[in-house]
Amino acid sequence: MMLNQFLLLSAFLFGTGIYGVITRKHTVLVLASIELMLVAVNINLVAFGATLNNAVGQVFALFVLAIAAAEVGVGLAIVLLIYRNLRSANPDDVNVLKG
Amino acid sequence: MVAQNVAFWIFAAFMAVGAVRVVTTDNIVHAALWLVLVLAGGAAQFIILGQEFVAWVQVIVYIGAVIVLFLFGIMLTRAPMEAEEKLNNNLRWPGLVAALLFSGTIAWAFIDEWGNDNVALTKPVRTKEVGELIFRGYLVPFEVVGVLLLAALIGAVVMARKD
Structure with missing residues (x-):
């Protein structure tokens, strides 16, 4: 197996995540797109770890997984607060700081 | 292969x-x-x-x-x-x-x-190698991640509850 095929797959997933973050109108879907990016990063880390034939890539991927779980928890709490205050989950509606 | x-x-x-x-x-x-x-x-x-x-x-x-x-x-x-309305904006x-x-x-x-x-x-x-690596070389980052997870969970509960 080439190392490149994993790297290109992760590049594609990361680009899709960027597209989703920019274009989605619901905050939960923006968070889902961020998850896509984190999965892409994990594939990268694990592919490099497999190339080096040790477990370091796996350990870093586990750290990324833990951070992702924390991020989703806090992110959804923020989404709920915004929904409770603004009755909307559209990130474009959160514009009280706009001049 | x-x-x-x-x-x-x-x-x-x-x-x-x-x-x-x-x-x-x-x-x-x-x-x-x-x-x-x-x-x-x-x-x-x-x-x-x-x-x-x-x-x-x-x-x-x-x-x-x-x-x-x-x-x-x-x-x-x-x-x-x-699906009622578009979920994508015009960007x-x-x-x-x-x-x-x-x-x-x-x-x-x-x-x-x-x-x-x-x-x-x-x-x-093998999982054994992962465990040895975490608890030898990466013990401090592992503990920091644990504390971070705890802080994130408490923060999420505090933010999301009704008071």
Whole structure:
């Protein structure tokens, strides 16, 4: 197996995540797109770890997984607060700081 | 090696379709379910790479916990369960340009730097090696991540409760 095929797959997933973050109108879907990016990063880390034939890539991927779980928890709490205050989950509606 | 390559391309195709559907579908619940496909494909790629522990952690943490959190978030924000209106704003072309620019740049860098490298798998990485590495070389980061998770969970509870 080439190392490149994993790297290109992760590049594609990361680009899709960027597209989703920019274009989605619901905050939960923006968070889902961020998850896509984190999965892409994990594939990268694990592919490099497999190339080096040790477990370091796996350990870093586990750290990324833990951070992702924390991020989703806090992110959804923020989404709920915004929904409770603004009755909307559209990130474009959160514009009280706009001049 | 041939079998692994075939498996890679099959799972990669599933992941690509799933990822595109996550960012384009107009049904918000379907987006979460397409994300399951991408995450499961990622776990399969980890298995192909011989890294089994992180694959099962991905299944348990992502598919088991994070997707359920997403579905709770969808229900608690009373999102439309059926496709009623567009879920994408009018930034399609800027988004596409940004995504293509970024993906193209890092893909070019990958091909330029690691164009000829092979994944030289001799044997799968066992969970024992992962545990030894975490609790020898990466003990302090591991503990920091634990404290961070605790702080994030307490913060989420404090923010989301009604008072």
